Amino acid sequence: xxxxxxxxxxxxxxxxxxxxxxxxxxxxxxxxxxxxxxxxxxxxxxxxxxxxxxxxxxxxxxxxxxxxxxxxxxxxxxxxxxxxxxxxxxxxxxxxxxxxxxxxxxxxxxxxxxxxxxxxxxxxxxxxxxxxxxxxxxxxxx
Amino acid sequence: xxxxxxxxxxxxxxxxxxxxxxxxxxxxxxxxxxxxxxxxxxxxxxxxxxxxxxxxxxxxxxxxxxxxxxxxxxxxxx
Numbered sequence: 001x002x003x004x005x006x007x008x009x010x011x012x013x014x015x016x017x018x019x020x021x022x023x024x025x026x027x028x029x030x031x032x033x034x035x036x037x038x039x040x041x042x043x044x045x046x047x048x049x050x051x052x053x054x055x056x057x058x059x060x061x062x063x064x065x066x067x068x069x070x071x072x073x074x075x076x077x078x079x080x081x082x083x084x085x086x087x088x089x090x091x092x093x094x095x096x097x098x099x100x101x102x103x104x105x106x107x108x109x110x111x112x113x114x115x116x117x118x119x120x121x122x123x124x125x126x127x128x129x130x131x132x133x134x135x136x137x138x139x140x141x142x
Numbered sequence: 143x144x145x146x147x148x149x150x151x152x153x154x155x156x157x158x159x160x161x162x163x164x165x166x167x168x169x170x171x172x173x174x175x176x177x178x179x180x181x182x183x184x185x186x187x188x189x190x191x192x193x194x195x196x197x198x199x200x201x202x203x204x205x206x207x208x209x210x211x212x213x214x215x216x217x218x219x220x
Contacts, residue, residue: 058196058199058200059196060194060195060196060199061196062194062195062196064146064192065192065194067194067196067197068196069194069195069196069197069199069200070196071196071197071199071200071203073203076200076203076204077170077181077182077183077204078183079183079197079200081185081194081196081197095169095183098167098169099169099170099183101165101166101167102164102165102166102167102169102170105165105166106164106165109164109172110181112179113179113180113181114181
């Protein structure tokens with residue numbers, strides 16, 4: 001038994017591939033022409049990967065301007081400012097939603113700029129579909 | 143503070159390095175710095191508005207630079 005499937009047989013063998021995921025096995029979907037691979041994993045594995053993702057946010061306070069800035073260490077493009085830390089966090093959440101929308105619009109351009117972990121975090125924000133509480137969870141904001 | 147940076151100075155730095163605004167929110171700038179493609183999140187309001195130090199740190203990270211190096215480049219000292 002092989003866990004490597006040619007992309008063209010994905011449709012005909014989808015039940016087998018889904019069963020693999022349920023049994024905790026990773027299936028590789030291989031495009032033999034381009035040598036590109038995609039991997040199908042279970043929700044359990046996906047959630048474990050998310051938990052293992054190191055998501056830290058850095059807070060800095062500018063004493064002269066009286067402004068807090070909070071940004072994500074993994075994807076520093078996710079950034080917020082405010083006169084209080086909570087205002088900065090709110091702007092970080094709002095800015096992350098806007099960033100995700102812009103990213104999705106030009107994913108072909110941005111995908112070459114960000115590494116795999118960054119892409120995973122950005123994808124999780126996109127999957128949050130604008131739900132601010134889910135974005136807070138993804139960004140591990142207390 | 144001599145190393146404070148205003149929004150107008152940072153915008154000129156982006157323009158000097160041929161970054162251009164992308165996306166419908168006009169806050170993402172795409173360009174190449176030192177041969178590496180970069181995306182920068184920058185909320186421009188006014189030329190004379192000073193950029194908070196924490197935001198400058200975030201901008202430096204986005205560009206793969208140390209903050210001191212970024213300030214030096216913005217001020218055109220290299």
